[in-house]
Amino acid sequence: MLIQKNVSLKPYNSFGIDVSASHFVELTHEWELEELTADETVPTTRLVLGGGSNILFTKNVAALVIKNNMMGIEVAEENEEHVWLQAKAGVVWHELVLYAIDHNLGGIENLALIPGCVGASPMQNIGAYGMEVKDVIDEVACWHWEEKRMMVLRNEDCQFGYRDSIFKQGLKDKVLITSVVFKLNKLHKVNTSYGAIQQQLATMGVSNEPTIKTVANAVIAIRESKLPDPNKIGNAGSFFKNPTISLELFKAIQLHQPNIPAYPANEGVKVPAGWLIEQCGWKGYRDGDAGVHALQALVLVNYGNATGAEMLHLSEKIIESVKEKFGIELEREVNIW
Ligand code: EPU
DSSP states (O other): OOOEEEEEOGGGSTTOOOOEEEEEEEEOOTTHHHHHHHOTTSOSOEEEESSOOSEEOOSOEEEEEEEEOOOOEEEEEEOSSEEEEEEETTSBHHHHHHHHHHTTOBSSGGGTTOOSBTTHHHHTTOEETTEEGGGTEEEEEEEETTTTEEEEEEGGGSOOBTTBOTTTTTTTTTEEEEEEEEEEESSOOOOOOSHHHHHHHHHTTOOSOOOHHHHHHHHHHHHHHHSOOTTTSEEEEESBOOOEEOHHHHHHHHHHOTTOOOEEOSSSEEOOHHHHHHHTTOTTOEETTEEEOSSOTTEEEEOSSOOHHHHHHHHHHHHHHHHHHHSOOOOBOSEEO
16 A cells, blocks of 8 residues: 555546645555554545546645545345346446356446446446436445444435535545445346437337347447547536426426426426526537537536646536526536535
Protein backbone atom coordinates (compact mmCIF):
# COMPACT_ATOMS: atom_id res chain seq x y z
CA MET A 1 0.00 0.00 0.00
CA LEU A 2 1.73 3.12 -1.26
CA ILE A 3 0.54 6.52 -0.05
CA GLN A 4 1.50 9.22 -2.56
CA LYS A 5 1.42 12.98 -2.13
CA ASN A 6 0.29 15.73 -4.53
CA VAL A 7 -1.17 13.44 -7.18
CA SER A 8 -3.08 14.84 -10.16
CA LEU A 9 -6.67 13.56 -10.20
CA LYS A 10 -7.21 14.30 -13.90
CA PRO A 11 -7.04 10.60 -14.90
CA TYR A 12 -9.35 9.65 -12.03
CA ASN A 13 -12.43 11.75 -12.83
CA SER A 14 -14.55 11.42 -15.95
CA PHE A 15 -14.97 15.21 -16.19
CA GLY A 16 -11.19 15.33 -16.72
CA ILE A 17 -10.73 18.20 -14.25
CA ASP A 18 -7.11 18.77 -13.28
CA VAL A 19 -6.87 19.16 -9.51
CA SER A 20 -4.47 17.46 -7.13
CA ALA A 21 -4.93 15.30 -4.07
CA SER A 22 -2.74 16.01 -1.05
CA HIS A 23 -2.70 12.25 -0.33
CA PHE A 24 -3.58 9.38 -2.64
CA VAL A 25 -3.72 5.62 -2.22
CA GLU A 26 -4.96 2.72 -4.33
CA LEU A 27 -6.51 -0.18 -2.43
CA THR A 28 -6.68 -3.68 -3.87
CA HIS A 29 -7.54 -5.80 -0.81
CA GLU A 30 -9.95 -5.47 2.09
CA TRP A 31 -7.25 -6.26 4.63
CA GLU A 32 -5.44 -3.04 3.69
CA LEU A 33 -8.26 -1.04 5.26
CA GLU A 34 -7.24 -1.90 8.81
CA GLU A 35 -3.69 -0.79 8.12
CA LEU A 36 -4.87 2.41 6.44
CA THR A 37 -7.22 3.27 9.32
CA ALA A 38 -4.36 2.82 11.81
CA ASP A 39 -1.99 5.07 9.84
CA GLU A 40 -1.84 8.35 11.76
CA THR A 41 0.21 10.15 9.10
CA VAL A 42 -2.69 10.44 6.62
CA PRO A 43 -5.65 12.86 6.79
CA THR A 44 -8.84 11.52 8.32
CA THR A 45 -10.88 13.44 5.76
CA ARG A 46 -11.30 10.91 2.99
CA LEU A 47 -12.69 10.79 -0.51
CA VAL A 48 -13.35 7.40 -2.05
CA LEU A 49 -13.25 7.22 -5.84
CA GLY A 50 -14.48 4.35 -7.95
CA GLY A 51 -14.68 5.36 -11.58
CA GLY A 52 -14.80 9.06 -10.63
CA SER A 53 -17.78 9.36 -12.93
CA ASN A 54 -20.15 11.25 -10.67
CA ILE A 55 -17.96 13.97 -9.21
CA LEU A 56 -17.01 17.52 -10.14
CA PHE A 57 -13.79 18.81 -8.60
CA THR A 58 -13.78 22.58 -8.06
CA LYS A 59 -10.61 22.77 -5.96
CA ASN A 60 -7.56 20.78 -4.92
CA VAL A 61 -8.41 17.97 -2.54
CA ALA A 62 -6.81 18.37 0.89
CA ALA A 63 -7.76 14.86 1.95
CA LEU A 64 -6.86 11.23 1.52
CA VAL A 65 -8.19 10.18 -1.90
CA ILE A 66 -8.75 6.44 -2.05
CA LYS A 67 -9.00 4.77 -5.42
CA ASN A 68 -10.86 1.54 -4.82
CA ASN A 69 -9.34 -1.15 -7.02
CA MET A 70 -10.71 -4.24 -5.28
CA MET A 71 -11.46 -6.72 -8.10
CA GLY A 72 -13.30 -9.99 -8.67
CA ILE A 73 -16.70 -11.45 -9.47
CA GLU A 74 -17.85 -14.75 -7.96
CA VAL A 75 -20.97 -16.78 -7.43
CA ALA A 76 -21.88 -16.54 -3.74
CA GLU A 77 -24.98 -18.73 -3.90
CA GLU A 78 -27.25 -20.35 -6.43
CA ASN A 79 -30.63 -22.06 -6.61
CA GLU A 80 -32.94 -23.03 -9.45
CA GLU A 81 -34.15 -19.50 -10.08
CA HIS A 82 -31.39 -17.18 -8.92
CA VAL A 83 -27.67 -16.63 -8.77
CA TRP A 84 -26.24 -14.36 -6.09
CA LEU A 85 -23.19 -12.73 -7.66
CA GLN A 86 -20.69 -11.05 -5.43
CA ALA A 87 -18.66 -8.32 -7.13
CA LYS A 88 -15.89 -6.31 -5.54
CA ALA A 89 -16.29 -2.54 -5.49
CA GLY A 90 -13.54 -1.82 -8.05
CA VAL A 91 -15.07 -3.93 -10.84
CA VAL A 92 -16.08 -1.71 -13.75
CA TRP A 93 -19.88 -1.64 -13.80
CA HIS A 94 -20.23 -2.48 -17.48
CA GLU A 95 -17.87 -5.47 -17.06
CA LEU A 96 -20.32 -6.85 -14.51
CA VAL A 97 -23.22 -6.31 -16.93
CA LEU A 98 -21.28 -8.19 -19.65
CA TYR A 99 -20.43 -11.00 -17.20
CA ALA A 100 -24.13 -11.35 -16.26
CA ILE A 101 -25.19 -11.45 -19.91
CA ASP A 102 -22.48 -14.01 -20.80
CA HIS A 103 -23.77 -16.22 -17.99
CA ASN A 104 -27.39 -15.62 -19.04
CA LEU A 105 -28.31 -13.87 -15.80
CA GLY A 106 -31.04 -11.24 -16.02
CA GLY A 107 -31.65 -8.10 -13.99
CA ILE A 108 -29.01 -5.55 -14.95
CA GLU A 109 -29.10 -5.60 -18.77
CA ASN A 110 -30.93 -2.23 -18.93
CA LEU A 111 -28.06 -0.73 -16.95
CA ALA A 112 -25.49 -1.50 -19.67
CA LEU A 113 -22.76 1.06 -20.31
CA ILE A 114 -23.38 3.17 -17.20
CA PRO A 115 -19.94 4.56 -16.39
CA GLY A 116 -18.37 3.89 -13.00
CA CYS A 117 -17.66 0.96 -10.71
CA VAL A 118 -19.68 -1.59 -8.78
CA GLY A 119 -18.96 0.17 -5.46
CA ALA A 120 -20.73 3.31 -6.58
CA SER A 121 -23.82 1.51 -7.87
CA PRO A 122 -25.64 1.30 -4.50
CA MET A 123 -24.37 4.73 -3.44
CA GLN A 124 -26.60 6.60 -5.86
CA ASN A 125 -28.86 3.69 -6.79
CA ILE A 126 -27.94 3.88 -10.45
CA GLY A 127 -30.83 3.57 -12.85
CA ALA A 128 -31.70 3.76 -16.52
CA TYR A 129 -34.32 2.64 -19.01
CA GLY A 130 -36.88 1.41 -16.51
CA MET A 131 -34.54 -0.35 -14.06
CA GLU A 132 -32.83 0.65 -10.83
CA VAL A 133 -30.01 -1.31 -9.23
CA LYS A 134 -31.88 -1.44 -5.90
CA ASP A 135 -34.18 -4.05 -7.46
CA VAL A 136 -31.33 -6.58 -7.66
CA ILE A 137 -29.05 -5.61 -4.76
CA ASP A 138 -29.17 -8.25 -2.03
CA GLU A 139 -26.54 -6.86 0.32
CA VAL A 140 -23.67 -4.37 0.51
CA ALA A 141 -20.46 -4.96 2.47
CA CYS A 142 -18.48 -1.99 3.72
CA TRP A 143 -15.74 -0.90 6.07
CA HIS A 144 -16.79 1.47 8.86
CA TRP A 145 -13.94 3.94 9.44
CA GLU A 146 -14.79 4.92 13.02
CA GLU A 147 -15.87 1.51 14.22
CA LYS A 148 -12.89 -0.06 12.43
CA ARG A 149 -14.86 -3.08 11.27
CA MET A 150 -16.63 -4.58 8.29
CA MET A 151 -20.41 -4.37 8.22
CA VAL A 152 -23.06 -5.80 5.91
CA LEU A 153 -26.26 -3.96 5.01
CA ARG A 154 -29.21 -5.88 3.66
CA ASN A 155 -31.16 -4.28 0.82
CA GLU A 156 -33.87 -3.02 3.20
CA ASP A 157 -31.23 -1.30 5.37
CA CYS A 158 -29.87 0.73 2.45
CA GLN A 159 -32.77 3.27 2.31
CA PHE A 160 -32.76 3.29 -1.47
CA GLY A 161 -34.54 6.13 -3.26
CA TYR A 162 -34.27 7.86 -6.63
CA ARG A 163 -30.48 8.34 -7.06
CA ASP A 164 -30.24 8.07 -3.29
CA SER A 165 -29.29 5.70 -0.45
CA ILE A 166 -28.06 5.63 3.15
CA PHE A 167 -24.51 5.89 1.71
CA LYS A 168 -25.31 9.45 0.56
CA GLN A 169 -27.20 10.23 3.79
CA GLY A 170 -26.62 8.74 7.27
CA LEU A 171 -23.48 6.80 6.31
CA LYS A 172 -21.99 9.54 4.12
CA ASP A 173 -18.19 9.61 4.55
CA LYS A 174 -18.49 6.99 7.30
CA VAL A 175 -17.97 3.83 5.24
CA LEU A 176 -16.12 2.50 2.21
CA ILE A 177 -18.08 -0.01 0.14
CA THR A 178 -15.98 -3.12 -0.50
CA SER A 179 -18.38 -5.43 -2.36
CA VAL A 180 -21.98 -5.87 -3.43
CA VAL A 181 -24.10 -9.01 -3.80
CA PHE A 182 -26.60 -8.93 -6.67
CA LYS A 183 -29.50 -11.36 -6.87
CA LEU A 184 -29.86 -12.10 -10.57
CA ASN A 185 -32.42 -14.20 -12.41
CA LYS A 186 -31.84 -17.41 -14.30
CA LEU A 187 -35.45 -17.37 -15.50
CA HIS A 188 -35.63 -13.85 -16.71
CA LYS A 189 -38.24 -11.58 -18.13
CA VAL A 190 -36.91 -8.56 -19.97
CA ASN A 191 -38.15 -5.04 -19.20
CA THR A 192 -38.79 -3.11 -22.39
CA SER A 193 -41.31 -0.69 -20.91
CA TYR A 194 -39.17 2.39 -21.64
CA GLY A 195 -40.28 4.01 -24.88
CA ALA A 196 -36.76 4.54 -26.21
CA ILE A 197 -36.01 0.79 -25.87
CA GLN A 198 -39.13 -0.14 -27.81
CA GLN A 199 -38.20 2.29 -30.59
CA GLN A 200 -34.64 0.99 -30.70
CA LEU A 201 -35.77 -2.66 -30.81
CA ALA A 202 -38.09 -1.78 -33.71
CA THR A 203 -35.18 -0.09 -35.51
CA MET A 204 -33.11 -3.23 -34.94
CA GLY A 205 -35.95 -5.31 -36.42
CA VAL A 206 -36.58 -7.26 -33.20
CA SER A 207 -40.25 -8.13 -33.01
CA ASN A 208 -40.67 -11.15 -30.72
CA GLU A 209 -39.51 -11.49 -27.10
CA PRO A 210 -35.94 -10.14 -27.06
CA THR A 211 -33.15 -11.77 -25.05
CA ILE A 212 -31.28 -9.92 -22.30
CA LYS A 213 -28.39 -9.55 -24.72
CA THR A 214 -30.61 -7.89 -27.31
CA VAL A 215 -32.01 -5.50 -24.69
CA ALA A 216 -28.48 -4.63 -23.56
CA ASN A 217 -27.50 -3.99 -27.18
CA ALA A 218 -30.52 -1.71 -27.60
CA VAL A 219 -29.54 0.23 -24.45
CA ILE A 220 -25.94 0.49 -25.65
CA ALA A 221 -27.12 1.85 -29.01
CA ILE A 222 -29.38 4.46 -27.32
CA ARG A 223 -26.67 5.56 -24.90
CA GLU A 224 -24.07 5.79 -27.65
CA SER A 225 -26.41 7.89 -29.77
CA LYS A 226 -27.26 10.41 -27.02
CA LEU A 227 -24.66 10.40 -24.29
CA PRO A 228 -21.08 11.56 -24.78
CA ASP A 229 -18.35 8.95 -24.21
CA PRO A 230 -16.38 10.19 -21.16
CA ASN A 231 -13.20 8.81 -22.76
CA LYS A 232 -13.67 11.36 -25.56
CA ILE A 233 -15.50 14.31 -23.96
CA GLY A 234 -15.35 14.93 -20.21
CA ASN A 235 -18.72 14.50 -18.49
CA ALA A 236 -20.41 12.84 -15.53
CA GLY A 237 -23.68 11.68 -17.06
CA SER A 238 -26.80 13.47 -15.88
CA PHE A 239 -25.66 16.57 -14.03
CA PHE A 240 -29.07 17.20 -12.43
CA LYS A 241 -31.81 14.99 -11.02
CA ASN A 242 -35.19 14.90 -12.70
CA PRO A 243 -37.36 17.03 -10.40
CA THR A 244 -40.72 16.03 -8.96
CA ILE A 245 -43.21 18.90 -9.08
CA SER A 246 -46.78 19.39 -7.85
CA LEU A 247 -49.67 18.54 -10.11
CA GLU A 248 -50.80 22.19 -9.93
CA LEU A 249 -47.47 23.48 -11.21
CA PHE A 250 -47.40 20.80 -13.88
CA LYS A 251 -50.86 21.79 -15.14
CA ALA A 252 -49.88 25.47 -15.14
CA ILE A 253 -46.81 24.74 -17.30
CA GLN A 254 -48.81 22.43 -19.55
CA LEU A 255 -51.19 25.28 -20.43
CA HIS A 256 -48.35 27.06 -22.23
CA GLN A 257 -46.25 24.02 -23.14
CA PRO A 258 -48.61 21.18 -23.99
CA ASN A 259 -45.72 18.92 -25.03
CA ILE A 260 -44.02 18.77 -21.62
CA PRO A 261 -43.07 15.11 -20.97
CA ALA A 262 -43.94 13.68 -17.56
CA TYR A 263 -43.78 10.47 -15.55
CA PRO A 264 -45.90 9.47 -12.57
CA ALA A 265 -44.19 9.99 -9.19
CA ASN A 266 -45.11 9.22 -5.60
CA GLU A 267 -46.19 12.75 -4.82
CA GLY A 268 -46.79 14.87 -7.89
CA VAL A 269 -45.23 14.49 -11.33
CA LYS A 270 -41.64 13.85 -12.38
CA VAL A 271 -40.48 15.94 -15.33
CA PRO A 272 -37.23 15.48 -17.29
CA ALA A 273 -34.68 18.13 -16.34
CA GLY A 274 -33.16 17.73 -19.83
CA TRP A 275 -36.39 18.99 -21.38
CA LEU A 276 -36.61 21.98 -19.00
CA ILE A 277 -32.98 22.91 -19.73
CA GLU A 278 -33.51 22.58 -23.48
CA GLN A 279 -36.57 24.87 -23.29
CA CYS A 280 -34.35 27.50 -21.66
CA GLY A 281 -32.11 27.41 -24.73
CA TRP A 282 -29.06 25.72 -23.23
CA LYS A 283 -28.80 22.64 -25.44
CA GLY A 284 -25.51 22.77 -27.35
CA TYR A 285 -24.38 25.92 -25.47
CA ARG A 286 -20.62 26.37 -25.12
CA ASP A 287 -18.55 28.95 -23.28
CA GLY A 288 -14.84 28.21 -23.60
CA ASP A 289 -14.49 24.52 -22.84
CA ALA A 290 -17.57 24.27 -20.61
CA GLY A 291 -20.77 23.30 -22.36
CA VAL A 292 -24.13 21.57 -22.50
CA HIS A 293 -24.22 18.42 -24.63
CA ALA A 294 -25.89 19.04 -27.98
CA LEU A 295 -27.85 15.76 -27.87
CA GLN A 296 -28.87 15.60 -24.19
CA ALA A 297 -29.23 18.85 -22.28
CA LEU A 298 -29.01 17.07 -18.91
CA VAL A 299 -25.33 16.35 -19.51
CA LEU A 300 -22.72 19.07 -18.96
CA VAL A 301 -19.48 18.56 -20.86
CA ASN A 302 -15.86 19.60 -20.57
CA TYR A 303 -14.45 19.94 -24.09
CA GLY A 304 -10.88 19.94 -22.77
CA ASN A 305 -9.56 22.36 -20.23
CA ALA A 306 -12.59 23.74 -18.41
CA THR A 307 -12.05 24.17 -14.69
CA GLY A 308 -14.40 22.76 -12.10
CA ALA A 309 -15.34 26.33 -11.13
CA GLU A 310 -16.36 27.05 -14.75
CA MET A 311 -18.49 23.91 -14.88
CA LEU A 312 -20.08 24.79 -11.55
CA HIS A 313 -20.77 28.35 -12.71
CA LEU A 314 -22.48 27.02 -15.83
CA SER A 315 -24.64 24.74 -13.69
CA GLU A 316 -25.61 27.73 -11.50
CA LYS A 317 -26.69 29.74 -14.54
CA ILE A 318 -28.79 26.79 -15.73
CA ILE A 319 -30.43 26.38 -12.30
CA GLU A 320 -31.25 30.11 -12.26
CA SER A 321 -32.78 30.17 -15.72
CA VAL A 322 -34.91 27.05 -15.14
CA LYS A 323 -36.10 28.58 -11.86
CA GLU A 324 -36.98 31.81 -13.61
CA LYS A 325 -38.81 30.24 -16.54
CA PHE A 326 -40.60 27.37 -14.78
CA GLY A 327 -40.40 28.05 -11.03
CA ILE A 328 -38.60 24.72 -10.60
CA GLU A 329 -35.40 24.41 -8.59
CA LEU A 330 -33.09 21.82 -10.15
CA GLU A 331 -30.94 19.74 -7.81
CA ARG A 332 -27.50 18.55 -8.84
CA GLU A 333 -27.01 14.82 -9.16
CA VAL A 334 -23.23 15.01 -9.44
CA ASN A 335 -21.22 15.36 -6.22
CA ILE A 336 -19.31 18.63 -5.91
CA TRP A 337 -15.93 18.76 -4.14
N1 EPU B 1 -35.41 15.49 -23.26
C1 EPU B 1 -35.46 16.66 -23.97
N2 EPU B 1 -34.30 17.34 -24.20
C2 EPU B 1 -33.10 16.90 -23.75
C3 EPU B 1 -33.04 15.70 -23.01
C4 EPU B 1 -34.21 15.00 -22.77
O1 EPU B 1 -36.52 17.10 -24.39
O2 EPU B 1 -32.11 17.57 -24.02
C5 EPU B 1 -36.64 14.71 -23.06
C6 EPU B 1 -36.65 13.45 -23.94
O3 EPU B 1 -37.14 13.71 -25.21
C7 EPU B 1 -37.55 12.53 -23.18
C8 EPU B 1 -37.26 12.89 -21.74
O4 EPU B 1 -36.70 14.20 -21.75
O5 EPU B 1 -38.89 12.80 -23.43
C9 EPU B 1 -36.36 11.90 -21.03
O6 EPU B 1 -35.09 11.85 -21.67
P1 EPU B 1 -34.12 10.56 -21.54
O7 EPU B 1 -34.85 9.34 -21.92
O8 EPU B 1 -32.87 10.86 -22.27
O9 EPU B 1 -33.85 10.42 -19.99
P2 EPU B 1 -33.56 11.48 -18.84
O10 EPU B 1 -34.78 11.57 -17.97
O11 EPU B 1 -33.04 12.75 -19.40
C10 EPU B 1 -32.76 9.69 -17.12
C11 EPU B 1 -31.56 9.43 -16.25
C12 EPU B 1 -30.39 8.91 -17.08
C13 EPU B 1 -30.84 7.63 -17.78
C14 EPU B 1 -32.06 7.95 -18.65
C15 EPU B 1 -32.64 6.72 -19.30
C16 EPU B 1 -31.70 10.96 -14.38
C17 EPU B 1 -31.12 12.16 -13.71
N3 EPU B 1 -31.17 10.62 -15.55
O12 EPU B 1 -32.40 10.75 -18.01
O13 EPU B 1 -29.35 8.57 -16.18
O14 EPU B 1 -29.80 7.10 -18.59
O15 EPU B 1 -33.11 8.52 -17.81
O16 EPU B 1 -33.32 5.95 -18.36
O17 EPU B 1 -32.61 10.35 -13.82
C18 EPU B 1 -27.40 9.42 -15.12
O18 EPU B 1 -28.00 9.32 -14.06
O19 EPU B 1 -26.21 9.85 -15.16
C19 EPU B 1 -28.08 9.08 -16.36
C20 EPU B 1 -27.50 9.24 -17.55
